Amino acid sequence: MSKTSPRNRKKTELNQRIVLCTGDKGGIGKSIVARFLLDMYLANDIHVIAYDCDPHNPQLWRHYNRVVPGGVKTIKFNQRGVRDVLQNDLSTLTPTVALMDLPSGVGEYFRDFVQDMTDANLGYRITMVSVLGRGKESIIQLKRLMEFCGNQVDYVVVRNLYWGEEVEKSFxxxxxxxxxxxxxxxxAIELNFGSLVEWTYDKIDELDASFTEAVNYDMNKIGLANKARLSTWIPEQELEMIKGGSFLGLSGAKTRVRETFM
Structure with missing residues (x-):
């Protein structure tokens, strides 16, 4: 369900976005969400630049570097000069979306990052995508995120249903x-990210594939059951992500029907 307050209504009209995917710890699912968003941007021909900021587990780079025009850049979010790199890319490449997959433990840098990007006045609004598990740690991280950023950014809260399919109980x-x-x-906009069986994820990881590549592989390569699951799961998740609208840079995005992948 999407909720937008009156004072944020004007913000939703902004089409250029810096989308940061974050979570309270490694393994919460933020990289999966980042990968899915990048997959959607590419499928909808949305001009995107992507940054993998997790040197220990660069999933975004591993699965999408070869399919993103210009590749996925690997940078450390807290390294000196990272904001200069981003600002230069935004001003020269003028993407619709700049997507960043962040490691855990960088919350203390959000305040300065947001202030620097705001001061740069490049016409981009920041969206914080906070991926939640069902534990208290996720709530604490989200609270700290709001303390750092306040109303200077927009929020998309993603409940990762890998941690429990029954939203009312698990969260x-x-x-x-x-x-x-x-x-x-x-x-904030609240979204649910549906789970996919572990062995299907494992097969995609084994192949270092994007979601679109995986679902379009020959059945001998991906497996009949995995292909069937993906052909259902992808459009279902696209429908949910589209609810994020301009907060995620997905205004006007379309859902691919299941038959496309069969």
């Missing part, structure tokens, strides 16, 4: 938290 801590109330008051 009860988040649902009943003051943090949820606060982030909704800031105009």
């Amino acid at each position: 009860i801590k988040y649902k009943e938290s003051k943090t949820r109330q606060s982030v909704l008051e800031l105009g």
Whole structure:
């Protein structure tokens, strides 16, 4: 369900976005979400530049470097000069979306990053994509994110259903938290990211494939069951991500029907 407060309504009209995928710890699912978003940008011919900021587990680079025009750049979010690199790319390449997959533990740098990008006045609005597990740590991380960034950014909260398909039960801590109330008051959009069986993920990882590549592989390469699962899962997740609208740079994006992949 999407919720946008009146004071944030004007922000949704901005089409150029810096989208940062973050989470409270490694393994929460933020890189999977980042990969799926990048897949959607490419499928919809949205001009995107992508940055993998996790040197220990560069999933975005590994799965998408060869299919993104210009490749996926690998940088450290907290290294000196990273904001100069991003600002130069935004001003020279003028993408619709700059997507960054962040490692855990970089929250303390958000305030300076947001301020520097705002001061640069390049016409980009920042969206923080906070991927949640069902534990308290995710809520604490989201609270800190809001403390660092306030209303200077937009928020998309993604409940990763890998940690529990029943949203009302699995994410009860988040649902009943003051943090949820606060982030909704800031105009956050809430999305659910559906789970995919582990061995299908494993096969995609084995092949170092993008989601689109994997679902279009010959059945002998990807496996009949994996291909069938992906051909259902991809359009279902696209429908959900499209609810993020301009916050995710997906205004006007379309969902690929299942038959496309069969």
